[in-house]
Amino acid sequence: MADRTFSARFLDSFSSMGRALKHRNYRLFFMGQAVSLVGTWITRVAMSWLVYRITGSAWVLGVVGFASQLPTFLLSPIAGALVDRWDRHRTLVVTQIFSLVQSALLCLVTVTGRASVWNLLALAALQGAINAFDTPARQAFVIDMVNSREELPNAIALNSSMVNASRLIGPAVAGVLIASIGEGWCFGLDALSYVAVIASLLAMTELQPVPRRAAVSLFSSMREGYDYVSRFPPIRALLLMLALVSLASVPYTTLMPIFATRVLHGGAHTLGYLMGASGLGATCGALWMASRKSVIGLDRIIPISIAVLGVSLCLFAKSTTLWIALPLLTVVGGGMIIGFAAINTMLQTLADSDKRGRVMSFGTMAFFGVIPFGSLLAGWLGDRVGVPTTVLITGVLALVGVAVFAAVLPGLQPHIRPVYERLGILPVVATGLRDATAELDATKQ
Secondary structure, eight states, X not given: OHHHHHHHHHHHHHHHXXXXXXXXXXXXXXXXXXXXXXXXXHHHHHHHHHHHHHHOOHHHXXXXXXXXXXXXXXXXXXXXXXXXXXXXXXXXXXXXXXXXHHHHHXXXXXXXXXXXXXXXXXXHHHHXXXXXXXXXXXXXXXXHHHOOSTTHHHHHHHHHHHHHHHHHHHHHHHHHHHHHXXXXXXXXXXXXXXXXXXXXXXXXXXXXXXXXXXXOOHHHHHHHHHHHHHHSHHHHHHHHHHHHHHHHHHHHXXXXXHIIIIISOOOHHHHHHHHHXXXXXXXXXXXXXXXXXXXXXXXXXXXXXXXXXXXXXHHHHTOOSHHHHHHHHHHHHXXXXXXXXXXXXXXXXXXXXXXXXXXXXXXXXXHHTHHHHHHHHHHHHHHHTOHHHHHHHHHHXXXXXXXXXXXXXXXXXXXXXHHHHHTTSSOOOOOHHHHHHHHHHHHHO
């Protein structure tokens, strides 16, 4: 009986994984992104390998990572305010066209032998500027495609599984392509992959109309977004945790080419295996998240997943053989994506619809904005204390941060419950405690 009950529950969870795909627009988006993201990961690995091949320097690897993410950090507040004003669908079409052009330029300078640190830095910075608009628009557009808060967690988790399936496939393909035909054609394939997502966006129909906002200045709109995220404790705490996940994941990804060559004594194929292992774990974690049917409980999953990330990073830092590093990186990838997807789901659920673009732009700042500084720090520490020690330090930082979050979590839950009740996620329970909490919040504001 117990076996039949377990099997029934497993089949029920498995069948619920793809429920957001019943929406045609989301299904188109999912298929287009699935192709494009494989190309994106091929480019990321090829770019890291190309920079390291040209310079042989951990510091320069960090500088290129810094250049690719700094524009995202600087432009995200402006981008978020604009995304809440613009048509998100049209914004995504434009950002994908610009991304196609950027990858084509990378291909051109590489295959013609003109690749240098300076033009790679410039093109990396261009992609960072594009991402400042693309990321909040894409994240805010998810609920427009599924048009249902109940299925939002599933759609976000499916996005995460798609991203991380591409992390599994892309680096493995990149390792083979780099070794056989060189980095330039990797960038060319990435440019072609953007055609798929542009076509999927153009094929969408019956999109939800964009609500018109009152005519206020861009600065006022940005200030409104800042006040909103800074005064609502759950969103503020979630953004800080998102920054922590980013900081914990930057050094090991930035320094992976050096780990593959100097620590594990391998080459491009080894790099592909390492990135693929991380992608495998992330894919499994995302699929598990997709099987969940509700946002309830995500606040408890977040500290557990990030604690797993921190511990596995510390152990990975001490690994010296490929067969130890691979399973540890699988756990790293799983912990990272479960934490990221849980935080992202809660942010989009808790955010007011007219401020979602701005909230997600702060999410972009928290995740991608940490990356440029983390990349510089990783490169600087990698040259001075070594790559394994650098990864160990970030693992310890993740554990310290998650301990703080776990300590403040009980104080966040009274703020979260009223939002869930208003959205119908939880039944309304009229208690004096909840009313007193609402009064306290009103006086603070």
